[in-house]
Amino acid sequence: MKTRNFKRVLVWELPVRIFHWLNVLALFVLTVTGFLIADPPALLSNAEATNLHTFGIVRSIHFISAYVFFFVMILRIYWAFVGNKFANWRAFWPFTKRHWANLKHVLKVDIMLLNDEEENIRNISIGHNTIATLSYIAMFFLALVMVFTGFGLYAGMSSWWLPRLFIWVPDMLGGDILTRQIHHISMWAFIFFAMVHVYLVFYHDWLEGRGEVSSMFGGYKFVCEDRMKKPEKVKSDKNKAAVPAD
Structure with a gap:
């Protein structure tokens, strides 16, 4: 078995x-x-109705979390221009030969459950793989739908x-009911994405053993040194070896 350095x-x-965990x-x-807001539970209490603020507290927590989600999204967009190459917006541009080659590899590993060590070395991604990139782009636009519909429903009762x-969003979508339905369906899409995302993270962590899970806590992954070689350098070395000695 060939020994590799990581x-x-x-x-x-x-x-x-920080953005991820927030x-x-x-x-x-x-x-x-x-x-809870979509289907409020019946709360039995002998206190006066004017002294019960349970549902108001639930709504306040929902609105505060919505602000956190919104501002984290804004900060993440900013970091896409100032962060390293793995966080940069260019890493999310899927229309490159490298991304399409990686797409075939990820589909084989994730769907067909086919694993080849040599192919992994050539095509494995250090940052996001192509499937993850495409899903994050879709989730970004879904997050915009959540923000627009959520704040659209909240606008009528807010003074900020x-x-x-x-405030124009519900009117454009045909009223509060349809806006709320779109908001609710988008929530289920996020739940489905989270389930698949968690499964694939643990699956790749087990399959590749490069610290996929721990990297989102400590930031580090273990990468094969062969994978980190620049293609231009490898190509030039091959050309150099092909030249006959004088």
Whole structure:
């Protein structure tokens, strides 16, 4: 068996990891409180109705989490221009030969469950793979739908200028009921994405053993040194070896 050397590489910078876990927390709270708002449970109490603020607290937590989700998205967009190459917006541009080659590899590994060590070395991604990139692009636009519909529903009861920027959304979509339905369906899409995302992260962590899970805590992955060689350098070495000696 061929011995390979692995190098510890900082892939996910601290701001990216903070944005990730803030999003996880915000989406979890938004989902739980969203279910409660959509289908409020009956609360039995002998206290006066004017002294019960349970549902108001639930709605306040939902709105605060929505603000966290919104501002984290804005900061992540900013970091796409100032972060390292793994967080940069260019890493999410899928229309390159490298991305399409990686797409075939990921489909073989994730769907067909076919694993080849040599092919992994050639096509494995250090940052996001192509499937993850495409799904994150889709989730970004879905997040915009959540933001627009959510703030659109909230705008009528808010006095702050930020939510009121979206007051036109329900009218454009045909009213509050349809806007709420779109918001609710988008939530289920996020739940489905989260389930698949968690499964694939643990699957690749088990299959590749490069620290896929721990990288979102510490930022580091273990990358084969052969994979880190620049293609131009490898090509020039081959050409050099092909030249006959004088």
